[in-house]
Amino acid sequence: MKKSIFLITLMIASTLISAQETSTVSGKKLLQTVQPKIMVIPYVKEGEDLRTILEDDVNKRIAITKIKEAFDNRGFTTVDFAARLKAANANAAFSMENKSDFKAQIIQSSGADVYVEAEVNVLLSQSGNQVKMILTAYECSTGNSLSNKVGESGKFYTDDIGKLASKAVESCAEDFLNTMQNKFTDIVNNGKSIAIYFGFDESSEYLMSSEVGNQGLLLSDELELWMEAHAYKNNYHIQGTTEKQMIFDDVRIPLKDENTGNNYNPNKFALEIFKFMKSLGLNIGRDIKGNTIYITIK
Amino acid sequence: MKKNWIIILFLSVSVLGCKPTYYTHQVNYLEGTAQTISLRCVGYGIDRFMAINDAEQSAVKELLFRGVPLSQQKDALVSTNESESLRKNNSYFNELLSKGRYKTFIISSTPVSDISHYKGSLKQITVDVKINLYGLRKDLEQNNIIRPFGY
Numbered sequence: 001m002k003k004s005i006f007l008i009t010l011m012i013a014s015t016l017i018s019a020q021e022t023s024t025v026s027g028k029k030l031l032q033t034v035q036p037k038i039m040v041i042p043y044v045k046e047g048e049d050l051r052t053i054l055e056d057d058v059n060k061r062i063a064i065t066k067i068k069e070a071f072d073n074r075g076f077t078t079v080d081f082a083a084r085l086k087a088a089n090a091n092a093a094f095s096m097e098n099k100s101d102f103k104a105q106i107i108q109s110s111g112a113d114v115y116v117e118a119e120v121n122v123l124l125s126q127s128g129n130q131v132k133m134i135l136t137a138y139e140c141s142t143g144n145s146l147s148n149k150v151g152e153s154g155k156f157y158t159d160d161i162g163k164l165a166s167k168a169v170e171s172c173a174e175d176f177l178n179t180m181q182n183k184f185t186d187i188v189n190n191g192k193s194i195a196i197y198f199g200f201d202e203s204s205e206y207l208m209s210s211e212v213g214n215q216g217l218l219l220s221d222e223l224e225l226w227m228e229a230h231a232y233k234n235n236y237h238i239q240g241t242t243e244k245q246m247i248f249d250d251v252r253i254p255l256k257d258e259n260t261g262n263n264y265n266p267n268k269f270a271l272e273i274f275k276f277m278k279s280l281g282l283n284i285g286r287d288i289k290g291n292t293i294y295i296t297i298k
Numbered sequence: 299m300k301k302n303w304i305i306i307l308f309l310s311v312s313v314l315g316c317k318p319t320y321y322t323h324q325v326n327y328l329e330g331t332a333q334t335i336s337l338r339c340v341g342y343g344i345d346r347f348m349a350i351n352d353a354e355q356s357a358v359k360e361l362l363f364r365g366v367p368l369s370q371q372k373d374a375l376v377s378t379n380e381s382e383s384l385r386k387n388n389s390y391f392n393e394l395l396s397k398g399r400y401k402t403f404i405i406s407s408t409p410v411s412d413i414s415h416y417k418g419s420l421k422q423i424t425v426d427v428k429i430n431l432y433g434l435r436k437d438l439e440q441n442n443i444i445r446p447f448g449y
Contacts, residue, residue, distance in 0.1 A: 075447060182373065
């Protein structure tokens with residue numbers, strides 16, 4: 001009798017344990033993802049100063065905070081634009097004269113891979129006020145658009161523009177992020193975009209039409225053949241070639257080294273270019289800013 | 299001879315029985331936020347309980363493999379290639395859909411019509427289903443069914 005009670009208890013306990021196991025998430029290892037750096041900035045019109053626009057307009061600050069909140073909900077931390085702005089104001093290296101250039105400078109200095117521009121339009125009318133929001137995400141290196149959405153708050157009889165801005169973001173934020181994620185998945189499958197600029201030092205004796213290497217090919221041809229062989233899945237695009245310059249405005253590189261599984265980045269790709277140029281008997285200088293590689297042939 | 303006829307008849311019945319039957323669950327978007335989504339769906343079953351379960355499951359399946367037009371979740375959470383996804387992650391989806399784990403992501407399920415006769419022994423009911431979209435997405439991410447936001 002005692003033995004049967006013990007067996008029954010054991011059976012009930014094991015059933016409960018297995019039930020608990022199935023209701024919890026299986027202990028799979030999470031996918032390791034290389035996270036892009038994303039910065040949310042306000043849209044500025046011609047002549048407007050990016051430095052003062054946030055301080056002057058609380059509605060723009062609300063809109064930007066709501067967009068950052070949407071990223072946070074997906075477990076993603078964005079680069080704080082306001083903090084970068086303060087750092088930039090304190091940094092003498094930033095040009096104070098050119099207002100439009102300031103945006104490019106701050107994006108470049110932040111090291112962001114993607115920036116999201118938020119345009120807030122307040123429409124006041126007697127039939128109610130509304131806010132329309134235009135959200136656009138760009139890849140910093142190539143300028144490729146990753147996601148575009150228009151959000152609307154709908155018309156309300158209220159002066160609380162901040163609340164309307166918040167509603168406008170909520171109406172499109174998830175859709176906006178889903179589109180971005182589709183583009184990120186494309187990047188995982190087809191490689192990350194970088195831009196490569198080949199130029200010449202002033203004292204260089206070479207031109208793009210110079211014959212280099214053992215095959216007697218022009219330098220520009222050698223570069224294109226190499227790019228064809230080394231761009232991820234042969235994905236590359238040439239913006240243009242002149243005697244003094246060759247620009248690859250979109251070259252895909254893998255996110256991970258296929259052999260080692262380690263992270264792959266523009267620095268490593270620049271090293272491959274360096275080795276190739278050496279094999280052609282050329283000395284080069286290389287600068288890497290974010291996802292853009294500048295090669296100067298000496 | 300008689301035995302052969304019985305085998306042929308048995309095979310014919312089983313082949314016909316295997317033919318997939320698709321019902322339109324008429325999944326329509328009601329409302330949604332970043333965290334939740336409400337859908338109105340029609341469920342089918344031999345009784346009220348089964349029909350409500352069917353409606354709930356169809357709402358979850360719609361989110362996973364089809365996406366919901368007019369909502370912010372226009373794209374399928376997993377993929378529109380349903381058979382491939384089910385094959386690749388068989389144990390996860392077996393647990394989620396067949397064993398009823400999807401119920402842990404349903405916030406509310408409210409019948410909005412009486413149960414009515416549909417076809418044969420099948421009955422139908424219309425249900426408003428509110429799903430914890432945020433939780434479902436996190437669960438899919440944690441089980442490596444979809445990639446987390448980012449590369």
